[in-house]
Amino acid sequence: MAKKAPKARKSASASTSSSTENPDGKEVLRLKSAAEIHLRRPNSAKKSKATLKKKPGKVDAKKPKKPPTAFFYFLEDFRKGFQEQNPDVKSMRDIGKACGEKWKTMTYEEKVQYYDIATEKRAEFDRAMSEYNKRKESGEDKESEDSEFDG
DNA sequence: TGTGTGATTGTTATT
C-alpha cells in the first residue's frame, strides 16, 4: 500500500529539499510578532484549565484532543538525554527551559523529524475531527462524559 | 491523600 505522505500544509515535508540551508525557511524561523510579547505572559491565567486535566481518558467524548506538538515530541527525547546529563535535576520546568533554548538552536532538519511526527498526528487528528463533526450533527445530545451514567 | 502549580513551544479553534 502506498501510503502517501501527509500533506504539509505549512511546514515539515522537506523531503525533496536536500539543501542544508533552510528550504523555505521562514516557516520555522519566522519571527514572532510583538503581540506575543504581551500575550505570552498574561500571568498565569491560562493555567486554569490547562492544569485542570486530571482524568486521563474520556476527554474525546466531546471533542478530539489536540495532538502533542513537535516540541513535545522533542521533549520526550530531550528529557532522556537531559536526565542523563543532569541526574541532579528533578524534572520539568528545568528541562522545559533547557529544552526550549535548545529547540531554538536546533536546525531545521533536526526539527523536521519532530515536525514530521506531529504532522502525521495532525492528519489523524483531522480524521478524528471529521468524525466528531459528523457525530455532532448526528447526535449532539451526548455531552456528559464524566457523569456518564448507564446511559 | 489528593490536586494545583510551574515552564516550554506548537497547533488548533475562534473572532
Place this chain on the structure above:
DNA sequence: AATAACAATCACACA
C-alpha cells in the same frame, strides 16, 4: 490577521 486556550510532564506545597 490576531487572539485565546490548550497539548504532556513530574516534583513540590498545601489542606
